[in-house]
Amino acid sequence: MKSDPVITALGVLSPLAMGRAEFAQAWRSGASAEPVAEGPTAGGLAVGKFILRKSYPEGRALMRRMDRLSKMICMAGALARDDEAGLGDVSRTAVAVGTDLGTLEETWAFLCRLREKGPELANPNSFPNLVPNAGAGYLGILMKARGPSHTFCQHSTCADDALSWAADGVLSGWFDSALAGGAEELGEIRARAMARAGCPISVGPAGEGGAMLLLESRARAAARGAKPLAVWSGSWGGSGLRRGSPLKREVDPDEVANLVSIAVERSGVGPVGVALLSHPSDEALRDGMLRGLGREVPMTDHDARCGIHPADGALRAALATMLLADATLPVNRSGVNRNGPAALLLSAGRGGSLRASVLSEA
Amino acid sequence: MSDVVITGFGAVTPIGLGVEAFASGLRSGACGVGEIELFDASRYRSSLGGQILSDVRTERARELSRRAGVPLQTRYGRTSLFSLAALAEALCMAGLHTDDLGDGETGLAFGGCTAGTYESEETLLGLQDGQDYWDIVPPMELLLTPVGTTADVLLTVGGMRGPVSTISTACSSATNAIGLGMRWIQAGRATRVIVGGADGLCRLTHCGFNALRLVSDAPPRPFDARRNGMVIGEGAGVLVLEDAARAVSRGATIHGRLLGFGNGAEAHHATQPRPDGSGAAAAMQAALDDAGVEPGVVDYVNAHGTATPQNDLTECRGVHLVFGHRATGMSVSSTKSQTGHTLGASGAIEMCGVLLGMREGFVPPTVNWGEADPEIDIDPVPNEGRVGSIGVAVSNSFAFGGNDASLCVAHPDVEVGR
Numbered sequence: 001m002k003s004d005p006v007i008t009a010l011g012v013l014s015p016l017a018m019g020r021a022e023f024a025q026a027w028r029s030g031a032s033a034e035p036v037a038e039g040p041t042a043g044g045l046a047v048g049k050f051i052l053r054k055s056y057p058e059g060r061a062l063m064r065r066m067d068r069l070s071k072m073i074c075m076a077g078a079l080a081r082d083d084e085a086g087l088g089d090v091s092r093t094a095v096a097v098g099t100d101l102g103t104l105e106e107t108w109a110f111l112c113r114l115r116e117k118g119p120e121l122a123n124p125n126s127f128p129n130l131v132p133n134a135g136a137g138y139l140g141i142l143m144k145a146r147g148p149s150h151t152f153c154q155h156s157t158c159a160d161d162a163l164s165w166a167a168d169g170v171l172s173g174w175f176d177s178a179l180a181g182g183a184e185e186l187g188e189i190r191a192r193a194m195a196r197a198g199c200p201i202s203v204g205p206a207g208e209g210g211a212m213l214l215l216e217s218r219a220r221a222a223a224r225g226a227k228p229l230a231v232w233s234g235s236w237g238g239s240g241l242r243r244g245s246p247l248k249r250e251v252d253p254d255e256v257a258n259l260v261s262i263a264v265e266r267s268g269v270g271p272v273g274v275a276l277l278s279h280p281s282d283e284a285l286r287d288g289m290l291r292g293l294g295r296e297v298p299m300t301d302h303d304a305r306c307g308i309h310p311a312d313g314a315l316r317a318a319l320a321t322m323l324l325a326d327a328t329l330p331v332n333r334s335g336v337n338r339n340g341p342a343a344l345l346l347s348a349g350r351g352g353s354l355r356a357s358v359l360s361e362a
Numbered sequence: 363m364s365d366v367v368i369t370g371f372g373a374v375t376p377i378g379l380g381v382e383a384f385a386s387g388l389r390s391g392a393c394g395v396g397e398i399e400l401f402d403a404s405r406y407r408s409s410l411g412g413q414i415l416s417d418v419r420t421e422r423a424r425e426l427s428r429r430a431g432v433p434l435q436t437r438y439g440r441t442s443l444f445s446l447a448a449l450a451e452a453l454c455m456a457g458l459h460t461d462d463l464g465d466g467e468t469g470l471a472f473g474g475c476t477a478g479t480y481e482s483e484e485t486l487l488g489l490q491d492g493q494d495y496w497d498i499v500p501p502m503e504l505l506l507t508p509v510g511t512t513a514d515v516l517l518t519v520g521g522m523r524g525p526v527s528t529i530s531t532a533c534s535s536a537t538n539a540i541g542l543g544m545r546w547i548q549a550g551r552a553t554r555v556i557v558g559g560a561d562g563l564c565r566l567t568h569c570g571f572n573a574l575r576l577v578s579d580a581p582p583r584p585f586d587a588r589r590n591g592m593v594i595g596e597g598a599g600v601l602v603l604e605d606a607a608r609a610v611s612r613g614a615t616i617h618g619r620l621l622g623f624g625n626g627a628e629a630h631h632a633t634q635p636r637p638d639g640s641g642a643a644a645a646m647q648a649a650l651d652d653a654g655v656e657p658g659v660v661d662y663v664n665a666h667g668t669a670t671p672q673n674d675l676t677e678c679r680g681v682h683l684v685f686g687h688r689a690t691g692m693s694v695s696s697t698k699s700q701t702g703h704t705l706g707a708s709g710a711i712e713m714c715g716v717l718l719g720m721r722e723g724f725v726p727p728t729v730n731w732g733e734a735d736p737e738i739d740i741d742p743v744p745n746e747g748r749v750g751s752i753g754v755a756v757s758n759s760f761a762f763g764g765n766d767a768s769l770c771v772a773h774p775d776v777e778v779g780r
Contacts, residue, residue: 065632095627100508102530111566115487119406119569127570128632128762131475132509132530137763140627146644149627149765150538153530154510161527165542168549197501237469237525237551239517255523350505351514353526 005170005178006228006362008221009087009214010318011079013072013183015045015207016306019079024322030333032305035205040188043202045307047209050075055082059142065125066138067106072183073097073135074142076210076314080179081143085226087179087214094147094175095136096166098159098182100310100349102132105187135183147175155349156278157237158182159211159313160357164235166215176220181318182311183210207307211314213321228362230324233342234267235357240288240348251348256288260346263356264293272358273340274323274331276300276316278347279308285348292356297339301332313347313355320345320359363548365606367774369614370456372426372448373714375597375701376412379420380451384711385718388697388726389747395581395593395702400480400563408577411563412595412702418447426450431460432519439478439506442515444598444707445560449516452556456602457614460520469524469552471543472513473535473559474706478506480564487565509706512560524552530706533666534625535559536599537709537759537767541623543603553605558710560598567705568594574633582669582703584696584728585678585742587735592668595702599710618717619772621655621754621779624648628764635672635760639679642666645766646684646756653770654780655754657685660770662725664712664757667696668703677758678738693748694740695728709759713769720752720773754778 010020015033017026033045052071053060055078063071081087107130114122128134133151140149148169152161159182166178186208191201215232240255264270275297279285290296302312302319320343323329331338345357373380376394377387387394394412403409419427419434427434432450436443453459462468485499505511510528517526525546529538536559543555561567571577571594578591609616626648628641635641650657665677674696682689697715698704704711715726728742753776757769772778 062632100510102509107566110570111483111486114565114569115489119565119572122569122573124570124573124575127573130566130570131532131762133532133761133763133765134632136531137627137632137765140629140764141631144629146627146629148625149531149763150529150542150625151531151763152527153508154513154526154528155508157527158510165545168545168551172545172549174545192496193504196496196499197504237527238466239470239521239523239526349510351510351526352517353510353513355525 003218005167005215005232006218006221007213007215007230007232007321008085008226008228009080009083010321011076011083011212012318013047013076013079014209014306014315015047018050020083024329028329040191041186041201044186044205045207046186056142062141067103067129069103069183069185070129070135070138072185072210074139076181076183076212077139077143077179080212080214088224090143090145092147092175093145094166094169094178095140095145095149096162096178096180097136098152098162098311098314099132099184100153100155100158101184101190103129105189106130108189154353155351156310157347157349157353157355159311160345160347160355163317164357167232167235170215170217177214177216179212179214181210181212181314184208184309184311204303204308207309209315211318213317230321230362231360233269233358233360234263235355236263238354239352240354251284253284253288256285256354257291259354259356260289260292263358267358269342269358269360271340272297272342272344273338274298275344275346276320289346298331298336313345316345324359324361366544366547366603366620367606367609367616368601368618368620368717369604369609369616370452370602371714371717372451373599373711374418374444374447375711376414376595377700379418380422381714381718385722388715388718389724391727391729391746393581393700393729401565406568406572408572408579410593412593413563414596418443423447426454430454438515439481441477441560441562442512445512445516446519448598448600452600452602464521464523466523467553468522469546469555470513470517470522470526471539471555471557473529473539474509474512474561475530475532475535476561476564476567477509477511479566480562482507483565522556531765532761532763533705533708534759534761534765534767535706537769538625540709540713540769541625544620544623547603547605553608555603556600557603558600559707561596561704561706563594563596576670578669581730582699583730584667584669584699585674585735585738586731587733589669589671589674591670593702595704597701597704597707597711599707599714601710601713616774618720619774621772622649622653622770624652625767628766630764633762635676637676639676639683641766642677642680642760643683645768646680649756649768649770655770655778659778660754660756662752662755663694664716664755665694665696666758666760667698675737678740681740690739691741693725693743695726695743697726699729712757716755716757716771723751724748725750725752
């Protein structure tokens with residue numbers, strides 16, 4: 001009999017902290033990441049320095065060609081590998097990464113160089129990094145993971161899509177484990193683009209980082225003695241667009257409510273005791289969520305403490321896993337705890353994509 | 363688990379706007395590769411591209427647009443316009459209107475790489491002395507650049523309310539998007555999914571492949587001993603996938619049965635395939651296993667066939683690993699020789715080509731082929747479409763990052779698979 005996949009390991013690379021234990025400790029203390037003080041990304045929240053080659057000593061040559069986003073993805077993967085339960089044999093493990101903007105900074109640099117120096121001096125080493133799936137490819141190489149590999153780019157639902165695809169693959173028996181999550185980087189071009197579009201980076205504030213979670217079948221987890229931290233109980237995708245606004249994130253609360261109620265009902269667990277929203281300050285999203293749940297639930301304040309970015313569904317999934325694994329971990333800085341055995345991840349992307357996912361206690 | 367069928371498809375390609383023109387071009391051995399006119403390509407190693415030179419808003423496209431309720435809007439850029447024209451055609455073939463897509467059971471899974479990159483380049487490269495890009499770029503243009511924007515436009519027009527996702531795995535994007543749509547239907551996430559991919563020519567991809575010396579200064583010659591690289595193309599392909607029971611109940615014409623999907627990572631190199639062809643073979647074998655089909659019943663392989671020395675050789679090795687002695691003389695052609703490599707759209711355009719061959723009784727060719735490579739012992743179907751029936755086919759897409767994907771599709775009258 002098929003059973004829902006379990007989450008047994010996770011790696012977090014966040015402006016707040018790096019690594020599961022470190023993140024949980026910082027979260028419990030009520031800490032927030034320090035904003036960038038100056039420069040184009042001032043006011044945003046950036047991850048601290050990390051050294052990838054320490055995590056993959058045999059991959060140093062490869063790392064010389066890697067872009068920063070790919071390094072973040074691979075670092076999050078290494079942190080998951082180094083988590084308590086490890087990853088086990090990953091030779092057939094799937095990889096799923098969500099990223100909306102991909103290597104925006106390097107892409108821009110490539111185009112600027114093309115303009116200034118001409119096509120004859122284009123850098124052949126950087127071009128392979130410009131495809132959004134570069135990070136997933138590098139992670140596969142470094143981990144020697146040859147299972148299915150997908151990269152999802154639907155704005156703020158991208159990481160949720162990656163996790164949902166991974167869970168569906170395990171549930172259907174397509175593969176028995178998947179390293180899934182997402183990453184986004186904060187850089188000058190993103191900051192300038194946000195400012196030009198009328199959304200300064202300090203509002204929110206904008207963040208960056210990555211998180212990768214190991215989803216596996218219960219049988220695989222049991223066989224290798226890995227203790228489940230949480231269960232991925234289901235995910236449902238939909239569109240909550242107010243028609244006629246393809247380039248805006250303007251959700252319809254009725255669609256959100258409908259999607260949330262479907263996700264909760266079909267996951268068969270509950271009640272939901274904590275909600276983690278892609279845009280906690282979006283009233284339509286909040287209103288739809290509350291109507292869909294039919295009850296008040298505490299919400300995390302990850303946006304203010306870690307920053308917001310399109311792939312932060314992965315960080316929220318990691319945080320939900322920690323909250324479900326440890327009932328004493330507070331949901332937010334007010335110190336409240338979750339009030340039910342399940343967590344709701346709710347994400348709304350520009351253009352209208354929606355995804356609601358339910359995780360539950362193991 | 364639900365059976366998945368294809369009830370409509372549309373294509374915008376350098377050898378034909380719309381599937382009828384595309385079929386005619388495929389069959390006759392047309393080549394849509396020529397000098398790039400979209401931008402000045404004279405300083406690149408190759409100035410060739412598979413470009414869509416005429417306005418896709420033909421009289422026929424406008425008629426399909428009206429019938430399907432899909433306005434052919436130009437304000438979202440070339441890539442979106444291509445995808446809208448292909449969507450209108452696919453919906454009309456499926457007997458659908460956008461009013462039918464808001465049922466909550468219709469999803470959208472789309473692939474691509476470039477979205478509005480060409481439009482951003484136009485602003486950046488058109489800067490006058492003293493101008494700052496960030497002072498003059500329209501905010502709308504910035505919003506068009508992320509790859510998920512093409513799906514946003516389709517979503518706005520189509521009003522689908524089921525799951526929505528964009529996959530960007532370079533050259534396998536559309537094949538993976540088709541596989542994702544298939545999985546959603548099998549898992550009961552949706553009963554109908556609009557799938558496909560679109561990419562427009564732009565300097566970024568043309569320059570990148572030039573820098574890597576993977577392009578040819580002559581029309582591409584897949585599987586030919588003289589092959590020396592690819593030519594970048596552009597276009598869009600859109601397919602309507604449906605739960606078989608739903609399609610039958612509404613009396614839809616079924617154009618193909620999507621039987622299997624395989625995907626795997628090579629975990630070898632960022633841009634180079636495994637030399638032994640094992641990565642390609644694993645994806646093909648996974649698609650066949652997923653389909654429940656023995657290699658012996660496959661009539662045709664639509665190859666990734668980029669015309670780079672490495673890809674074609676390793677893909678051929680992969681075909682031999684999967685099909686054994688049948689591989690020698692097996693019909694394995696590359697329609698990229700006709701369209702150029704349309705990157706994130708290629709998997710969808712090529713699936714449309716396979717379906718056209720199935721429907722009209724011909725095997726699509728490899729054009730520009732003239733000299734056999736002794737290491738490539740397959741039948742490339744040289745230069746013209748060949749009369750013949752295709753019952754079961756495999757379509758391959760392999761990508762940077764070592765992402766290999768294959769689909770297995772059957773003629774609606776052929777009873778194979780699970």
